[in-house]
Amino acid sequence: MKVAVSRKEHFNAAHRLFNPDWSDEKNDQVFGKCNNPNFHGHNYELIVTLIGEPDSNTGYVFDMKVLSDLIKKHILIQFDHKNLNIDVAHFKSLNPTAENIAIVIWRILRQHIDTQYDLKIKLYETERNFVEYPAH
Numbered sequence: 001m002k003v004a005v006s007r008k009e010h011f012n013a014a015h016r017l018f019n020p021d022w023s024d025e026k027n028d029q030v031f032g033k034c035n036n037p038n039f040h041g042h043n044y045e046l047i048v049t050l051i052g053e054p055d056s057n058t059g060y061v062f063d064m065k066v067l068s069d070l071i072k073k074h075i076l077i078q079f080d081h082k083n084l085n086i087d088v089a090h091f092k093s094l095n096p097t098a099e100n101i102a103i104v105i106w107r108i109l110r111q112h113i114d115t116q117y118d119l120k121i122k123l124y125e126t127e128r129n130f131v132e133y134p135a136h
Contacts, residue, residue: 004120005061006049009071011080014041015096039083044101045124046075048109050117062117074108098125102133 017034018027027035034040048071052061082088084096090104102123110119124130 001053002051002118003054003061004049004051005064005067006047007064007067007071009046009048009068009076011044011046011076012041013044013079013082013084014039015084015091016040017095017097019095039085042125044079045130046071046105047122047124048105049120049122050113051120052117062113067113070109070112074112075105078108098123098129098131099133102131106133 015034016036016039017031019030022030048067050062050067054061078088079101084091084101088096090108091100094100094104102121105123106119106121109121113119121133122130123133
């Protein structure tokens with residue numbers, strides 16, 4: 001009997017989408033205004049979901065306070081009010097698309113959450129645009 005529990009968090013970050021191997025023209029063609037050399041920002045909404053069986057003693061799948069603390073310590077402190085291209089080491093050579101941000105967040109949290117739990121990341125870049133990882 002598996003149950004999904006989720007924690008929603010929020011962070012603000014700037015980024016620029018571009019491929020350094022491409023010309024300015026090609027970057028503009030592919031990434032449009034997201035290729036602004038002076039960067040642009042988003043108010044990201046992050047939903048972290050853990051799937052597992054409720055503990056017979058507590059009834060919890062996972063202690064939500066512990067999950068909140070993990071997200072704050074390992075994600076929000078690194079990402080919130082940062083320029084992802086410049087301030088976050090994970091994106092020094094990785095284009096900080098919503099897809100890549102979600103994968104990086106998953107990889108960071110996976111190191112701190114027991115593999116008995118399935119881990120899913122949903123990241124809203126705007127109210128209408130979001131990504132999920134893994135996508136099953």
